[in-house]
Structures are given as structure tokens and as C-alpha cells.
Amino acid sequence: MHLPETTLASVLLVGATSGLFASPAFSSAATSPPTQGDLVAVRAHKLHVSPGKVLEDATLLIRAGVIVQVGNDLEVPEGARLIEGDVVCAGFMDPWGSLGMNAAATVDMATNAATSAIDGVDPYLHPWYRNRALAAGVTAVRVQAGMVSARGGVGAMLSTAPADDLEGMILLKDSNAAAGLGLSSRGNPPDVFARISAVDKLVGDINKGREYSITWAKYAHDLEAWNKTIAEAEAKLEKDFKKAKKDRDKEIAEAKEKDKEFKEEKYKEDKRPKLPKLDAEDAVMARVASGEMPLVVTIHRAAEMRELLKGTAKFKRLRLVIAGGTEAEAVADQLVARSIPVIVRPAPLGANRPDEYSGHNLALAGRLADAGVRVLLGSSGGGSSDLPLLATLAIGHGLDRDKALAALTTEVARTFDLSGELGSLRPGRRADLLVLDGEPLLPTTTVRYVLCAGRVLISPDSRD
Amino acid sequence: MIQQPTRLLQRIAQTHLALTLGLLGCSFLLSAQAEAGEKYAVRAGTVHTLAGEAIPNGVIVIEGGRITAVGSADDVKIPWDAEVLDVPHLEAYPGFVEAHTSSGMDRPNESVAVAPFLNVRDSIDPVAFYFEDCLRSGITTVNVQQGNACVIGAVGMVVKPRGMTVEEMLVRPRSGLKISAAPKSGMSRATQAQTLRAAFTGLRNHLEDLVQQKRNGNDYSRREALYQGRDLSGERGKGRAMMSKGWTVEGLELVPRGEVDEKQEPLLDLVEGRVPAWIYCGAPMDVRLAIELASDNGFLERTTLVLDDSCWKAADLIAEAGVSVVLDSTLVRTETDPKTEEEEEIFIPGVFKDKGIPFALSSRNSSTESLWFQAAMCMAHGFTRAEAMAAITATPAKILGLEGKVGCLCPGAAGNVLLTSGDPLSVTSFIEYVVIDGNLVYDRSADIRTQHLLEGVVPEGTESHAEEPEVEEDTRKKAGDEAGDEAGDEAGDDGGSR
Numbered sequence: 027m028h029l030p031e032t033t034l035a036s037v038l039l040v041g042a043t044s045g046l047f048a049s050p051a052f053s054s055a056a057t058s059p060p061t062q063g064d065l066v067a068v069r070a071h072k073l074h075v076s077p078g079k080v081l082e083d084a085t086l087l088i089r090a091g092v093i094v095q096v097g098n099d100l101e102v103p104e105g106a107r108l109i110e111g112d113v114v115c116a117g118f119m120d121p122w123g124s125l126g127m128n129a130a131a132t133v134d135m136a137t138n139a140a141t142s143a144i145d146g147v148d149p150y151l152h153p154w155y156r157n158r159a160l161a162a163g164v165t166a167v168r169v170q171a172g173m174v175s176a177r178g179g180v181g182a183m184l185s186t187a188p189a190d191d192l193e194g195m196i197l198l199k200d201s202n203a204a205a206g207l208g209l210s211s212r213g214n215p216p217d218v219f220a221r222i223s224a225v226d227k228l229v230g231d232i233n234k235g236r237e238y239s240i241t242w243a244k245y246a247h248d249l250e251a252w253n254k255t256i257a258e259a260e261a262k263l264e265k266d267f268k269k270a271k272k273d274r275d276k277e278i279a280e281a282k283e284k285d286k287e288f289k290e291e292k293y294k295e296d297k298r299p300k301l302p303k304l305d306a307e308d309a310v311m312a313r314v315a316s317g318e319m320p321l322v323v324t325i326h327r328a329a330e331m332r333e334l335l336k337g338t339a340k341f342k343r344l345r346l347v348i349a350g351g352t353e354a355e356a357v358a359d360q361l362v363a364r365s366i367p368v369i370v371r372p373a374p375l376g377a378n379r380p381d382e383y384s385g386h387n388l389a390l391a392g393r394l395a396d397a398g399v400r401v402l403l404g405s406s407g408g409g410s411s412d413l414p415l416l417a418t419l420a421i422g423h424g425l426d427r428d429k430a431l432a433a434l435t436t437e438v439a440r441t442f443d444l445s446g447e448l449g450s451l452r453p454g455r456r457a458d459l460l461v462l463d464g465e466p467l468l469p470t471t472t473v474r475y476v477l478c479a480g481r482v483l484i485s486p487d488s489r490d
Numbered sequence: 491m492i493q494q495p496t497r498l499l500q501r502i503a504q505t506h507l508a509l510t511l512g513l514l515g516c517s518f519l520l521s522a523q524a525e526a527g528e529k530y531a532v533r534a535g536t537v538h539t540l541a542g543e544a545i546p547n548g549v550i551v552i553e554g555g556r557i558t559a560v561g562s563a564d565d566v567k568i569p570w571d572a573e574v575l576d577v578p579h580l581e582a583y584p585g586f587v588e589a590h591t592s593s594g595m596d597r598p599n600e601s602v603a604v605a606p607f608l609n610v611r612d613s614i615d616p617v618a619f620y621f622e623d624c625l626r627s628g629i630t631t632v633n634v635q636q637g638n639a640c641v642i643g644a645v646g647m648v649v650k651p652r653g654m655t656v657e658e659m660l661v662r663p664r665s666g667l668k669i670s671a672a673p674k675s676g677m678s679r680a681t682q683a684q685t686l687r688a689a690f691t692g693l694r695n696h697l698e699d700l701v702q703q704k705r706n707g708n709d710y711s712r713r714e715a716l717y718q719g720r721d722l723s724g725e726r727g728k729g730r731a732m733m734s735k736g737w738t739v740e741g742l743e744l745v746p747r748g749e750v751d752e753k754q755e756p757l758l759d760l761v762e763g764r765v766p767a768w769i770y771c772g773a774p775m776d777v778r779l780a781i782e783l784a785s786d787n788g789f790l791e792r793t794t795l796v797l798d799d800s801c802w803k804a805a806d807l808i809a810e811a812g813v814s815v816v817l818d819s820t821l822v823r824t825e826t827d828p829k830t831e832e833e834e835e836i837f838i839p840g841v842f843k844d845k846g847i848p849f850a851l852s853s854r855n856s857s858t859e860s861l862w863f864q865a866a867m868c869m870a871h872g873f874t875r876a877e878a879m880a881a882i883t884a885t886p887a888k889i890l891g892l893e894g895k896v897g898c899l900c901p902g903a904a905g906n907v908l909l910t911s912g913d914p915l916s917v918t919s920f921i922e923y924v925v926i927d928g929n930l931v932y933d934r935s936a937d938i939r940t941q942h943l944l945e946g947v948v949p950e951g952t953e954s955h956a957e958e959p960e961v962e963e964d965t966r967k968k969a970g971d972e973a974g975d976e977a978g979d980e981a982g983d984d985g986g987s988r
Contacts, residue, residue, distance in 0.1 A: 128773075136676070136677060137684075142680065142683070145679060145683035146683075148774075148775040150804070
């Protein structure tokens with residue numbers, strides 16, 4: 027999050043006290059007049075705090091871009107901009123997009139585990155592209171370089187709100203690591219044996235990452251031990267120095283007496299532990315193996331998914347995320363057991379679909395959700411502005427509406443460790459929200475207002 | 491031209507060499523050599539020093555290749571033993587400075603992505619047509635750098651466009667290391683950035699390894715250097731603590747500099763601030779990477795950005811970083827709104843001028859759209875004459891670290907003088923003479939190519955000349971036109987290779 031920490035902390039602190047605007051803290055703050063956009067109130071007949079949790083006739087208060095209060099009987103403070111609408115929900119997040127990226131970077135096949143998506147982000151992209159996504163209600167997109175490469179590198183979560191610079195676009199600069207298995211290149215699927223060995227290679231890389239972190243942990247441990255040993259040795263040597271000096275003098279005298287050459291005693295000590303070699307790719311895989319960030323694997327075929335699940339079972343902390351998952355129903359039990367989410371792309375595909383999509387079915391999201399699998403919906407880089415429409419398709423093919431909303435909000439935030447900042451309309455979250463004229467994700471509903479960090483970016487009069 | 495008999499033999503030898511190299515009919519490439527202490531003087535109708543007021547009836551005295559006096563003919567005495575170019579009908583200007591080009595090389599790009607160990611010295615072709623054209627266009631100082639299709643490229647050099655060997659052309663041997671923030675073919679912006687960072691991480695690891703080896707008492711790198719015959723004597727035999735504004739490696743003083751891998755050395759020079767950097771940006775998003783890379787590794791102060799015309803969008807970032815830039819030859823860019831398809835014209839030098847960013851112009855090709863044309867374009871878009879001239883003289887000179895040495899006619903500067911028939915930024919004026927380091931190196935009255943192209947004069951000894959007596963008027967005119975087209979094509983190729 028790029029919000030200044032102090033602001034966030036103070037807001038949380040104040041928000042924790044009951045009745046923010048009745049507190050004395052407010053009167054002192056009110057001496058400096060609130061600037062435009064600083065204080066916003068949103069009032070709606072239905073407010074989706076999170077999927078399934080709806081407040082009727084509720085108000086939401088935003089200060090400095092952060093939601094500070096949500097409730098039924100909140101007063102709109104003076105000077106606040108008031109926005110009213112039928113339905114309010116959190117902004118949609120595309121967990122599998124490419125908006126904001128340089129096109130060549132997304133299709134780069136030469137990426138490795140350490141390639142950074144941020145390096146492929148183009149902050150000078152014409153704002154029109156981002157505005158299209160915003161107008162559709164998409165306020166965040168997860169991007170990565172090398173979307174179809176064997177190793178996609180470190181992905182990032184970007185805001186679709188206009189920003190002055192790159193830093194302003196970034197919500198999370200290292201949202202995940204990524205890999206692609208069995209993906210067609212230039213229309214040709216990889217050989218069936220190559221596909222299975224690619225899975226083994228990925229498992230091997232995760233293992234290498236785990237060993238890498240062990241090597242570093244061992245080094246830190248050994249170094250500490252060595253430092254201790256040396257310190258002890260030094261103390262002892264200093265203590266024994268007088269005796270050593272006496273002995274030496276004596277030996278010199280003896281040597282002289284016997285007309286022999288005096289030899290200094292050899293000093294020996296343990297060698298300092300060797301510094302392990304830095305390896306950027308292993309370092310990323312180490313973070314994956316330790317569960318510090320999720321690993322998004324774009325994979326479609328059941329055989330490869332079984333192999334992957336089998337191979338990775340030993341990594342207890344690994345957080346797998348499957349993208350695509352065309353044949354994921356076959357391994358649904360395991361996905362449920364290991365709480366592995368699947369990012370589904372519920373888009374109609376033409377006859378010339380790649381081989382791995384041959385079993386593509388718009389009902390996949392619904393069926394997986396019914397089986398208890400955590401489902402996310404993504405555009406697969408095909409245009410984040412279409413994502414809400416794709417979600418309605420998935421609903422039409424059996425996905426529960428609340429689950430569809432979760433698939434675009436809370437589940438995305440949870441999967442990529444942003445639950446504290448995004449995905450729901452609870453106090454303390456960044457005010458990325460939509461004001462709609464109907465229930466979210468219905469084909470008949472239109473987006474009236476879009477707010478990003480409390481800024482009104484789309485409004486009925488700005489629409490064109 | 492006045493030719494001293496003592497240098498006649500030398501000249502004959504060189505002319506002979508020129509002939510064997512196929513430079514037929516290039517007698518205007520005068521090859522007299524100024525030796526230390528030799529004197530040359532120019533008397534012109536007006537002397538534009540570009541470092542003060544223009545001087546009517548001015549005199550420029552050049553001794554040992556450098557200007558020693560500039561002033562009115564009433565004030566400045568021409569030494570009795572100086573060779574004098576007396577041209578009261580012409581105007582004198584300092585030679586123009588090309589801040590960055592990849593022309594004049596055998597091949598502008600390399601296939602190796604990270605190759606800081608290369609040097610353009612090995613690729614510069616002294617008889618390249620490009621250098622000949624530089625004289626016609628008034629360019630007397632050229633910074634030759636590797637092309638933009640690289641990750642880390644060769645070390646460049648500043649040359650003057652005259653001389654039969656690279657050594658003779660030399661002005662400054664290590665003008666900087668070429669880096670590209672825009673992707674080399676086969677890479678994308680993400681992998682380009684990664685490779686760039688990895689090059690510096692590689693250097694750091696290498697240096698840390700060397701220190702570790704020394705500390706462990708394992709002199710592998712020393713034995714390796716001895717085996718490879720690398721010099722470990724003098725300065726190279728000594729270790730020095732690492733001096734850098736970016737990162738440092740502790741204990742580098744333990745390692746004699748001669749033991750540092752030759753392939754890594756130019757990068758170390760860059761990090762320690764001994765060579766400047768020229769970073770190419772092919773899109774505005776590359777600017778951020780370029781600045782980040784330069785500041786992380788401590789060479790931002792010695793960095794010049796070589797910009798594609800689209801980079802005007804990143805002007806704020808550039809201004810904040812305080813670096814100078816070399817602009818692309820496209821001065822007016824059309825931006826199209828992806829939705830409305832409305833077009834907006836951006837005059838790029840204007841953007842940089844408004845932000846207070848020092849910028850140098852660069853030629854599109856070696857002839858018709860050379861530096862003078864670019865400066866004239868700036869005047870057409872509202873620049874003052876002084877601003878336009880500065881962008882092809884003083885500013886590039888300053889960027890090259892040659893402030894006061896080239897790009898002005900002032901005492902202490904190199905004796906590089908253009909003598910023009912009028913305003914050098916006008917299409918109707920010609921550069922009649924070019925003096926470099928006090929040597930007359932170009933004389934338009936002897937420039938056979940120009941005469942051939944503009945006046946249809948068929949050079950003596952050429953085939954069409956041999957047939958001439960029987961040829962009818964129409965045919966001869968046609969032959970002349972074809973030759974003209976060829977010259978045009980050649981110029982076009984030259985522009986394309988950049």
C-alpha cells in the first residue's frame with residue numbers, strides 16, 4: 027500500500043474510538059478545512075460490506091482515502107462530499123490481467139523466476155485504457171511479465187486509478203511468483219513427456235528454493251556460533267596472555283641456551299563460515315517454499331495438475347494458486363483439502379482455442395465452487411474491462427452470485443495477502459468502491475460512481 | 491591551398507593511401523598535418539564566437555591546433571609566420587558538435603547483450619562516407635557510441651571527422667559506456683531491466699569473490715591474471731579502496747586492480763565514476779529504469795540520456811534527476827488519442843527547454859537533416875538563434891565534458907572553424923571551408939561530390955567523362971541525375987543504420 031503509514035495508523039486509532047466525529051480529536055482537525063476529496067460519505071440502500079454481508083440503508087465514511095466508518099445511523103459530517111446510490115460494493119479486482127503492462131513484457135518467453143513485473147509496467151500508457159477498466163468497475167489488476175512463459179517471475183498488484191508515477195500505481199510490488207505448465211507456444215502444445223518433466227522441474231525449483239533458504243539460515247546460525255566461539259577464544263587468550271608471554275620468554279631463553287632457533291607456536295582457529303552465493307531466482311523460490319508469497323501456476327490439464335499436486339504435497343507451507351484450471355474438476359477434492367484457489371477465465375473461446383483449453387466450459391467456475399473449491403475470476407490478460415461481464419457469464423452458467431462477487435473481491439484480496447487493505451468495505455480498508463444502480467454483476471446493472479482511495483474517478487457526468 | 495614543401499612527401503604518401511582505399515576524387519579532404527607550434531589564422535567578414543558578441547572583420551589565430559586569440563582585425567595581430575585563410579566575404583562559426591551517433595562504424599551493434607569490454611575504436615571506419623559528410627555539414631566533433639540495440643554496450647570515443655587512422659581522429663578516448671534501457675531484440679522491458687541489474691550484481695559478486703579469495707589466502711585471480719598475461723605492474727599492481735557514490739565492496743584495496751576481470755573492468759570504471767554513461771531510452775517508461783540504474787550504481791551525475799522522441803512524457807522525471815539529454819532527430823511528434831484519434835503535435839525541444847533540461851540535438855542523417863537543419867527547425871518553432879545554436883555547440887560540448895574546448899571560438903578552444911557563405915542555419919548558405927585544429931580540411935571549391943550533385947560537373951577520369959565527347963546533351967544530364975540519386979540513397983542508408 028502506498029498510503030502514508032502515519033495516516034493509516036492515526037485513522038485506525040481514531041476509528042477505534044466510538045463516534046469519530048464527536049470526539050475532540052475531530053474538532054481540532056476541523057480547524058484546518060477539509061480539502062476536496064479528503065472527506066467523502068457514500069449512502070446506499072444496500073451496502074455489500076463483503077459478499078453475503080449486506081447493510082440496508084447504510085452510510086460509509088471515507089477520510090484521506092481510507093474507509094473510517096460503516097453503519098446505519100451515521101451522520102454525514104459537514105464539508106463531506108455526499109454520494110448517494112442504490113447499491114455499493116467493493117471495487118473489482120482482476121487477479122489475472124495485463125492492464126498497465128508493456129505488451130511485449132507480458133508475452134516475453136525469456137522471463138525467469140526473478141523477472142519483476144514492475145519492470146514491465148508502463149506508467150505512460152494512455153489513460154483511456156485504464157479509464158475503460160475503471161468505468162467497468164475494475165479498480166485493481168494483478169499483472170506479471172511472461173504470462174505464458176515457464177517462469178513468469180514476480181507479479182504485482184496495480185491500481186487502475188490514474189497516478190502521477192509508477193509508485194502511485196503499485197498496490198503490492200511482489201504479489202506472487204508465477205509459472206506456466208503445458209502452455210501452447212505459437213499454437214502448438216508442448217510434447218506430452220515434456221509437459222510432465224516441466225512439472226518435475228518446477229517441483230525441483232521449489233525444492234531448490236527451500237534448500238537455498240536453509241543454506242542461508244544455516245549460514246546465519248553458523249556465523250553466530252563462530253562469532254561466539256571467537257569471542258570466547260579471544261577472552262580466553264587475553265586472560266592467558268600473561269602466562270603465554272611468560273612461557274614464550276622462557277622458551278626463547280631455553281632456545282638461546284641450547285643455541286637453537288626459536289619457533290613461534292602455530293595459532294589455529296575455526297574458519298569463518300563461508301557466505302553463500304546470492305541467487306535471485308532461488309531467492310524468489312525460497313519465498314515461495316516458505317509460503318511468504320503464493321505461486322500462481324497457469325495449468326490446465328488434469329494429468330499435469332495431479333503430478334503438480336503430488337510433487338508439491340511435501341511443501342507444507344507452499345501456497346499454490348491455479349490459473350486456468352480447465353480440467354480442475356478432476357482434482358477438486360485435493361484443491362479443497364489443500365485450500366488451493368483456482369482463477370477461472372469464464373470467457374467464450376472460439377473454435378481455434380489452444381490445445382490446453384479444449385475442455386473449456388463456461389460452467390467451470392460454478393462447478394468448482396459447488397465442489398467447495400475457492401474460485402477467483404480473471405481475464406487472463408484478455409482485457410480487464412470485460413471481467414465484470416465475464417463474471418455475469420459465469421453466474422449464468424451456475425456460479426452463485428455472492429461467490430462471483432467474492433471471486434472478484436475478497437477472494438482475490440485474501441489470495442494475494444491484501445485482505446487488510448482491499449476487497450471489502452470495512453473500516454481501515456482503502457476506499458476502492460463502486461456505486462451501482464442495481465445488484466452487482468447483473469447484466470442490467472450499470473456502474474454510476476467509481477472511487478479509488480476515496481477519489482471519485484467515474485461519475486454519471488464523467489461517463490462518455 | 492597553400493602547401494608547405496616540407497610536408498609534400500607526407501601528403502603524397504597519404505594521398506596515395508587514399509587512392510588505394512578507393513577514395514577517388516576526394517582531393518578536398520586535405521590532409522595537411524598541424525604540428526605543435528604551427529600557426530594558422532583566419533580573417534573573416536564576421537566572426538561568431540558564440541561566446542559573446544559577433545566580431546566584424548575578425549581574426550582567429552590558431553597555434554598548435556588551439557585558438558590563441560580571437561578579435562577584431564584592428565586588435566589582433568596575425569603572426570608573421572602564420573598561414574592565413576583570408577576570406578572577408580565569409581562568416582566564421584565554431585564547428586558543430588554531434589553529442590551522440592552510431593554512424594561511422596563498421597557495424598553499429600553487437601550480438602552480445604552485455605559487452606562493456608568492447609570499444610568503438612575497433613569499429614570506427616576512418617574512411618566512412620559519414621565522416622566526409624560531417625565536414626560538408628559543419629560537424630567537427632563527433633561522439634561515436636555503440637548503437638541502441640544492446641543491454642550494456644561498448645565504450646565510445648570522441649573523434650574529429652578527419653584522419654586516416656582512428657588514432658589520428660581521436661579527441662577523447664573514453665567518452666562513455668553505452669547502456670540501453672530499451673529492450674534489445676528478443677527481450678522485453680522486464681527482461682532487459684533484469685539483465686541490466688544482473689550485470690551490476692555480477693560485478694559486485696565478482697569483486698566480493700576477489701576480496702574473499704585474498705582473505706582466504708587463495709590467490710587464484712592473481713595466478714589467472716599472470717597466466718592470461720594481464721599487466722599487474724604500476725597502478726595495476728596496486729589495490730585501491732572502492733570509490734563510489736552507489737555501493738562499495740569492502741576490502742577491495744586488498745585486490746590489485748590488474749586482477750579485476752577485464753570483462754568487468756569497464757563496469758567498475760563506470761561505478762567508480764571514471765567513465766560517463768550514455769543510456770538510451772526507447773519509451774518514456776525506460777527513463778525511470780535508466781535513472782534508477784544510474785543512481786543505484788552511483789553514476790547518475792555522469793549520465794546522459796539518449797532519448798527517443800516519445801520520451802518527452804518523462805520530462806518531469808528527467809528534470810528531477812538533473813541529467814542532460816540528447817534528443818532524437820524527430821523534433822515534432824504526433825500523439826494520437828486512442829479513442830478519439832485526435833492528433834496533437836508536440837515540439838519536443840520546447841518541452842525540454844521549458845523544464846530547464848540541458849539538451850543536445852542530433853542529426854537524422856549525415857547530409858540533408860544534419861545538425862544545422864535540426865537547429866533551424868528549432869528556430870522555426872520559436873527558439874532564439876542563441877538557443878538553437880547552443881543545442882548544437884555549447885550544450886553538446888558541455889555534455890561531452892569539452893566545455894570551452896569545442897563548440898565556441900574562444901582562446902583555449904580547439905581551432906575548429908567553419909566559414910560559411912551566410913547564415914549556417916539557412917538552406918541557401920554553404921559551408922565553404924572547414925578548419926580543424928588549425929588545418930584546412932575542407933574546401934567546397936574542390937568538393938567534387940557536391941559539384942557533381944549540384945552542378946552536374948562530371949569528375950575527370952570517370953567513365954562517363956571518358957565517353958563524353960560523343961554523348962548528347964540529354965543523356966549527359968540523365969547520367970548526372972542518376973549519380974545524384976545514388977548519393978541520396980547512400981545518405982539514406984547511413985541514417986537507417988543508426
